[in-house]
Amino acid sequence: MLYDLIGVYGKVGQSGRNDDDVYDRYSHRWTVILLGVFIIAISAKQFVGTPIECIPPSDFAGNHKAYVENYCWTHYTFSIDNTKALTRHYARDGEDSQRTPYYIWIPYILIAAALCTYLPAWLWHVIGHKATFDVPAMINHLGKMKLSNPEDRRSNLTTMAKHYEKVEQYATAKVRATDNLLKRAISACMFFAGGGLLTGIYFLIKFLYLCNSIGQFFLMNYLLKIDYWTYGQKTLQGLLVGADVIKNKDVFPRVVFCDFTIRYLGDNNLNYTVQCTLPVNLYNARIFAFYWFWLIFLTCATFYGIITWLGQMSYRGRRSFLKKHLRINRELAMTQHERQLFDSFADRYLGGDGILFLRLVAKNTNPVVAGELLGIMWDRFVAHESAVVIVAAMGNNNQSGKTLDSDTYLNGSRSGKFDDRTLPFIQPLKQE
Known part of the structure; x- marks a missing residue:
């Protein structure tokens, strides 16, 4: 007993x-x-x-x-x-x-x-x-x-990176559709930690x-x-x-x-x-x-x-965490263009919620797993940004006259017409 x-x-x-x-x-x-x-x-x-x-x-x-x-x-x-x-x-x-x-x-x-x-x-x-x-x-x-x-x-x-992207899309669409002022207020109050509803609730629980x-x-x-x-x-x-x-x-x-x-x-x-x-x-x-x-x-x-936690989620702490894992898993030279991509990746793609999730992954599973997941997220972000540039250069119109967006360009159409396209503008960074 x-x-x-x-x-x-x-x-x-x-x-x-x-x-x-x-x-x-x-x-x-x-x-x-x-x-x-x-x-x-x-x-x-x-x-x-x-x-x-x-x-x-x-x-x-x-x-x-x-x-x-x-x-x-x-x-x-x-x-x-x-x-x-x-x-x-x-x-x-x-x-x-x-x-x-x-x-x-x-x-x-x-x-x-x-x-x-x-x-x-x-x-x-x-x-x-x-x-x-x-x-x-x-x-x-x-x-x-x-x-x-x-x-x-x-x-x-x-699969996990794709799921994260889809969840973030739904969360953003839901906030805009309902215009939930409470969620917006919580996210705005966490400006020092990158923003995000999940980050705000997590900080409140710690408090x-x-x-x-x-x-x-x-x-x-x-x-x-x-x-x-x-x-x-x-x-x-x-x-x-x-x-x-x-x-x-x-x-x-x-x-x-x-x-x-x-x-x-x-x-x-x-x-x-x-x-x-x-x-x-x-x-x-x-x-x-x-x-x-x-x-x-x-x-x-x-x-x-x-x-x-506040130090880890500060502006310098967030970027230090991302640069450390990206440099381990990718050849990150931090050129002017890469720096612009990195800022957009840290602030717009991940934000506070994404970095909080990656830190929890590192603490509760394995730092190597968190680093590899971050590398895949970076590759997908770079590829998506490249597709946006290509679609804009094509006038957002394909040969059939149908509208073409970046997601269709990256993932391909049902007919497989875009499956073999490559990204001539910005390639993913080389792996070590």
Whole structure:
């Protein structure tokens, strides 16, 4: 059973998806797994073990002890300073007593934290995959192809390049037909990353991951009713000086008190105050201390991931990525004409969405595959631009008087009349 549980948690955030980077996986995968382990540990102690032990009054016997413990567990308890005497000033909702009503809700608090952490990944799966094209499906298709067969590899990459072009054509036509201002606004806001709806949504999801890691502090602070902002810092200071700070009654007290009333016939009511211990708080203190440090790490890693991504998607970062892979796979001399083609290829043909897709391919499959796919895209772009020049020179009219466009020139007509045409103006760059 334990093996099955580990297998289930191992699949959290995966579901065949290869559409993110390691910084996103820290949130929607490893944080959810970590919280799942915490939930199992605390739930086992609360619902299977003994979460509370109380000392009943001396005249109680039999099932009275179980009744007292169940009552104190389901109702609130309170704690006071060990140096002060237990008087009615502290009991019965005294001003100086510290209520501890939260511990019964710890598993549900952790579940809420896990749901909030996974929410950006769910939004990306629902919205991002339908924005333009299904990135995970395309990357998985590339990952399954046979790398050892050059012909099969090139055929699959060519098919993928054609599919990308067709999807981009549909996406552009759809935006123009519906005049969707929201999509246009998202794409325009990503001008620093090359533009694109998919790029805008991807950046928004990364920003949500950062908001979640910071927002977890507010969530714990509100639900636990403690100063969770400095909790980990105080714990670390205690470890350095050799003091067990997490025993503090204001955080996770292990010794608490409980008030209850036994009602008899008439108005004869007896009030009792009993002392209880909360063994479950021994785990809660350690768990939330570790989670505090994990949230600090998660926030820093997510922020660093956003900064890194912005650098990669900047004007210089996009062109550096393209030039690096093109020079490896093609003889790119960067003449004046090639430079003009390269700028058009980077800005108009690929844009932010295309470069984001290629970077995800490089991260989740193989940089060599991404480079070969980029080379095929470049060849098709150069060939298409050459066809446009030829069609324009022919006056956009063939011998039969029918209109001829660049796609027909490149792909040929059904009769095969244009199948043997070559491109005399601009040839694809030589392969090494």
